[in-house]
Each structure stands twice: as C-alpha cells, then as structure tokens.
Amino acid sequence: MGIATEKLNVDRRDGRLVMAHFYVAFIALAVGGLAGLLQVLVRSGKFELPLGIGYYQVLTVHGVVLGLVLTTFFIMGFQIAAVSRTSGTLTNKQRVIGWIGFWLMTAGTIMAAVMILLNEATVLYTFYAPLQAHAIYYLGLTFVVVGSWFDGAAIILAYSKWRKAHPGTPSPLLTFMAVVNTLMWIVATIGVATTVLFQLLPWSLGLVDRVDVLLSRTLFWYFGHPLVYFWLLPAYMCWYAIIPKIIGGKIFSDSLARLSFILFLLFSIPVGFHHQLTEPGIDPAWKFLQVVLTFLVIIPSLMTAFSLFATFESFGRSRGARGLFGWVRELPWGDARFSVPFIGMLSFIPAGAGGIINASHQMNQVVHNTIWVTGHFHLTLATAVILTFFGISYWLVPHLTGRKLTKAMNKLAIIQGVLWAIGMTFMSGAMHAAGLLGAPRRSSFSEYGGAPQAAEWIPYQIAQAVGGSILFLAIILMLYIFINLAFFAPKGEQDFPVGEVADEAEKAPMVFENWKLWLGITVVLILFAYTIPLIDMIENAPIGSKGYKLW
C-alpha cells in the first residue's frame, strides 16, 4: 500500500519561495568558488593577491559563503520543496513564515558580507575568539541562524498539519526526514546562538571587556559537528527516497531509512569535543566519552550504504542482471540526476574512512589542524553533499520554473560531475598527502624560513592549485546549467521524483514519530555528554581574554 500523495507538483507559490533560496545559494556558489580558486593559487606560491586583499579575508569569504550561506539556503529551500511535494502545499501563514525566514537570512548574509569585505571580520567562520570581529558580523550571522529557524518553523507547521489530518499513518518519508533534520538543526544552533548572543556580541560591542575562550569554542563546536550532519542529511534524503525512483527501483526499506535518521538526531550533537581533542582544560575522560558517541554516529551511515546498494542491486536483478556485479550495468549512467549524486556516494567511502581517523582520539593528533582535514571535508561536504545538491537541482529547478532538463543540459551536467571528480581527486588527494607530512590548514603560502620539511609540501600545493582550477571550471559549468534551468530551458513538465517503498518491506512503526521520546533522548545524551565538563569549564575558568584585531 502506498501513501496517497496529495499533489504531484510543488505549488507555484511554494516554488517561488524555494527558488528565492536557490538564487542566493547559487550566487554564494559563484562567490565562494572564486574565493576558493584564489586560495589554491596563492598557496601554490606562484600568485599573489592584488589590491592588498588578504589571504585570510578570502578564506573567511570561502568558509562563510559556502559552509553557511550556500548550504543553509539550499537545504531550507530543498526541504520546503520536499514537504510541499509530499505533505501538500503550504498554507499562506506557513509560506509567509518561510518568506520572513528567507529575508532574515538574506539580510544577515549581506551584513556579514559587508563586514568581511571591509576587512572588519577576518576571523573565519569558526570565530576564533579572542580574535574580535565587528559586532555587525556576529549580528549578521545571528540573523542567518534565526532566519533558518523561521524556515524550520514553516516545515514543522506543515508537518503538524499533515500529522493531525492523518492519525495512525506514518508521515511521507521525505517530510519525516526534513523534520528530523530541522529538529536537529534547531537543537544544534542553540549552541552557536548562545556564544554569539551572550559572549561575542556584548564583548564586540564593548559592553564586557573579556571573553571566556574555551567556553566560546565549546559552544561553537557543540554546533559545529551537527552542522556537518545538517549538510549531509538532505543528501541522504535524496539517496534514500529520490534516487530509487530515478533509477526505476523501489526504496529498500522505509523503516531502515527512518531509523537511521533518528540515530543521526540522537548522536550527531553530543560529539563536539572531537573537534577539541588537543585542547587544554577539558578532562580526557569526557573527551573519550564523546569519541565513543562519535563512533556511534558511524552506524547510521553504514546502514545507509547498505540500503543504497541493496536498492541498486535489487533493481539490477529485477532487470535480469546476473553474476556478482552484473546489476551495475543496469543502472542509468546516462542520467545526470542519478550519475552525479552517485559520484558523491562513491566519494563518501574514502570520506567516511577519513572521518573515522579524525575522530579516533589520539590518532587525531597526527592530523589535527593539518590540511588533511581540509581534504577530508572537501570529500564529504564539497563532493558527496554538493554533487547531490547539484543532482537535485537538475530536476528540482526546472520542476519549479516549469521547464525541462534537455538532453544537451543533461550531457553537460554529466561532464560537470566528471570534471568535479577529477578536480577533487587532485585537490583532496594532495591535501590528504600534504597533511600527513605536516602541512597546516588555514595558512597562507609560506616557506617557513626555507625549512626542508616545508619544501616537501610545495609540489602537493601545486597539485591542489591544479585540482582547484579544474573545480572552478566545474563551478562555472554548474552556474551555466543553473541559469539555463531557471530562465532559458524550454517550457515543460519536469517530474519531482519520489520513491515508493518495496512491496515486501514492512510498514514503518509509528514510534518513529514519537518526538517527545526522541527529543527527550537527544536532550538526555547532550546533558550527559556536556553538563559536567561545562560546569568544570565555567567554575574553574581563568580570567578571560581581551579582544584582538590582528589582521
């Protein structure tokens, strides 16, 4: 039995809200991509920035615009589209809340961007107190977060309305997933909102003199790790619930998909210490406890991998494929909506393995703050996630604008994906290798006084520049495709694919939607992992630090 979908198309009015989010996201891609190109060129040692622009200023642009702006706008837009498609058109009130969210986020983005361009906020997106940016920078990023809560509220309200109208029926899978990701985002952003509103803003306005550096870092990383899952889960939404439809197969198991999302809600938050493993002032036992919780969050990703390949294999076999790997040939490789996200899935295999290394307590010491880590999240976020977002755009943008993905654009999209894979292999591969040799991340080009060890890193930095340049070409291609799909592609109907569950799969139990239970466990885990170390941090805090502007 299938769940009746109320409407096969996203309503035009909801579509406009989603497209508004996407315009900002793709402008961010253009700006952030250019910043990335400049960085790899500077770090090759062959190029210097003109007009007195600083490397770290460009790095701040890259991190803020791609890590926060592109992701948050795209994800909120995609989730609103998914909810509107599977749970019905938003009410006018819900849509207005969405628009308020959009404008708050846009205003915040502009505030932060102006401060970065004026060189008043070269503190990177991770803040780095006691480096002190202009108050408007912190305020702008607060607006982005608060705006995302409004978007989140629209999603949750639309879900509640569906929930009330359909007692006893599991909610549509895509809606359920969007709600889980939104709830996780709200719980996680409380940390960053706390450090900004109670520490950084009053301090940058001169209302207080000093800032507690460790507390600020801890609150940031309480948010900073679930942030990466906030990026990843929309990609998983596509992999679990949309890709099966695109290839013509069925969702392997609805319950497994829901279970893995619930596990992400529980385990992605109480793990922030694994970004602070080499910091003083945190008890080693509590660091280890959070490492254990970090390992647990690997489980839902391994479940996802199983489920995806099970979907692919059962589809191939239903087409009569034989042998161990015969089903691979049956997959629709010529369809960019499948093949581009598939490149992303493949990249998640080395990306996930690298992540386990980073989380492995003492092994982290070998790679912490080296460019290995940069290589790692350019496989996770900047390949697995972003190629899936591109794959979604190929059908969602024309679906919303009443156009069609043409054969020519589909071909270009595949070229774009392949180009990305080649560029990233060079760039991320060289980053991983140089990081193992000790090359630091977030550092401008330096020969370190002619040190022979630093000289070994330079060939890898040139390889990064080659890879980064190829990636920039792929970004230009993506922007071209986006503009085509938004404004120029021929009018037509582009399907919003939503997967159906395999006939033999069991119906999802209603316990998955017992939010009191899941949010309760989430809060208990967070309190367990953070209460004692936070009390220790605050009670035994050293005298705080004054602000510095050192750029």
Place this chain on the structure above:
Amino acid sequence: MHRSEKVWLLLSFGMIIGFMLITGYQAFALGMGPPSHEERIDPQKVDETAPFDRPGITKIGENEYEVVMTLQIFSFTPNQIEVPAGSTVHFTLTSKDVVHGFQVADTNINAMVMPGYVQKISQKFEKPGEYLVLCNEYCGAGHQMMATTITVK
C-alpha cells in the same frame, strides 16, 4: 530483516566496538591520550608567572629536558632549541594573546595552546635533524610566518 542486513549490522557494530576498545586502551592504559592539561593562568600576567617568567630549556635528567615556552603573535619563545638525539622533551606551553597551535612536523606533537591555560606535551626525539615547529591555528595576518626549529644532534 534480511540475513545480509543482519550480517552487515553485526560487522558494523563489531568494527565500531573494536575502534572504541583500541582507542580507549591506548589512551588510558598506554597513556597515549591527546594533550589535556588542566592548569589555568592569567593570560595578561604570563611574563610574571612561574615558570613562564623564565622561558627556556632545562636539563632535568639523563636524556630528559624541560622546555618552558610562550607563544605570542607571531613567534615562539625560546625560538631555538637544541637537544641530543634520543632525548625526551617535556614542553610546558601557554599563549600570551590569542589561540595558537603547537605542531612539530614529522612527530606526534600537536597541541592547542590557548590564553588562560597551560598546555603540556612530551616527545622523544630519536632521529637527528632539523624539526620544523609551526603554529597550526589561525592567529592573524602573520600566522604563516609563525615558526621555529628544534635541532636534534
């Protein structure tokens, strides 16, 4: 549940539990945990607070040295360290301004050094050579210039 699904889950949990046991054993039984020293200091009075009032290197035993070091934009004090091959060096570190990183290429030394906190880390230097010491946490416009060397003879 499919049989293959059960096998996969079993393997997944087995692997993860293995990782937990190995990292836990190494951290707590073999003392290989990451640097987590818990002493506090007034970041504006580093120069007047022992032991940082006298940064430098002291021999504290057969092949054993203590280095007391301050980090500040964009340098390390003391900035030239020499030890014989085979020595174990215990570093005691703090920052006089912003957050810095203390990393020695080709070793396992990698620690955050934060204002208000004293950080400690030890390393045995077996192979002679020039080891590059660098700051690996963004600390301002001159971050990439913040480096020194440890010479092992």
